[in-house]
Amino acid sequence: MSRPVQLAEKIFLIDGHDLGWEQRTGSYLLAEEKLTLIETSASPSVPHILVGLKALGISPEEIRYIIVTHIHLDHAGGAGLLLEHCPHAEVVVHPKGARHLINPERLIAGARAVYGEKFDELFNPIIPVPENRHIGKADQETLMIGRNCTLTFYDTPGHANHHFSIHHSTVNGIFTGDTAGVSYPQLKNNGLELYLPSTSPNQFDPDKMRQSIDLYEQLNVDYIFFGHYGMSDCPGEVYSQVRNWLNIFVDEASMAYKQGSSFQEQVAYTKERLAARVSSILHEKGITQGHAAETILSLDLNVCSMGLIDYLQKQTRITGESAL
Structure with a gap:
């Protein structure tokens, strides 16, 4: 298993080995006073997250918030399982997505339609998030996780209607889930930065995606943290390519x-x-x-x-x- 990588001050990337692949889907640990994880990937990634926390000297009992940018299973499917290891944590989710974490039947049906026979191997178990352990965050609402660190949530549809992005005040970076596209770090050794839009079913809307990218540009962030995978310190290149x-x-x-x-x-x-x-x-x-x-x-x-x-x-x- 790969060790967590420090990307910025108090921000660490843990490889979830989603689908059994390295550098596919990552979870971000924000090492502030209220320890926070962004993205869980699917349940098979949870053991990798726990190992990553241990490597950083952090106990799961210390985690206070688990944030998912949206409720697709490769970003939030492991939330219920991870909560079982993090007894003091709450899941932060877009208001439109909360009910599907509490009752994931429709998420499961949608993923089965896409992944077929591989579904169980890739996603099980999918454990509901208890109703009393989630927090909804609407557009421009905030969450203070440290004395000098505030997270601001922005409604960013295009990939999904239940998608928000999270601006990190200290580093002036934004966690974009899938709305700012997918990065392929495997290609960087060949001198190619490739960022492709994520247009998966069934709420893809190109106009909304363009509007969300316009929002990122208006925020003038210095860093983009992708759900897939890692960080870019050249936001303009990301926007242009996507x-x-x-x-x-x-x-x-x-x-x-x-x-x-x-x-x-x-x-x-x-x-x-x-x-x-x-x-x-x-x-x-x-x-x-x-x-x-x-x-x-x-x-x-x-x-x-x-x-x-x-x-x-x-x-x-x-x-x-x-x-x-």
């Missing part, structure tokens, strides 16, 4: 939407198109097949393709005509 790729994703999906005659075909054509666009970037950097990021990118592009086609189908139903 905006550019978001346009590409929607344009390519629109073509695939016209090309296919069923949801499955439209998703397959979208993934094919997106994979070709991403592969061209990798090829320019001399990154060949078999790279460590290949499997992760393939999974992400498949899930993103589902969300894009789901969005286009909804737009067609709303307007009564083609979304193209």
